[in-house]
Amino acid sequence: MDKNLPEADNQNSDRKPDISLLELLVCPITKESLKFSRESNELISRGARLAFPIIDGIPLMVPDAARELNDDE
Template sequence: MDPKLLEILVCPVSKTKLVFDKEHQELISTSANLAYPIRDGIPILLEDEARQISAEEAEKYRKQKA
């Protein structure tokens, strides 16, 4: 994922920055507890396509971001 693109992308639900999970190819919104998929290098920032993540999983990403 291009770091410059990651700087400007925000969660469409919470309007907050996203965390890139390289292993799972997802963009994580820790405030909305959603994980948006990246398919063929393209972030799919649709709420209907995102998977819900647990509060524990979101906290793990928050710590990563800090």
């Protein structure tokens, strides 16, 4: 992860994302639609096997900020 990016503290974010706006976003790598995970407060790209954090209600769609999905996710 890029050390210049903010730390993702998804669980403690007070601001909730606007779900209708999240539906417009696509994966910056595959250009496929994303799935919103309420549990982890992330946007999931199945094709890229990445989870993009949502920090203070704002999706961080930078590939360096995303975490790789585990095999069971």
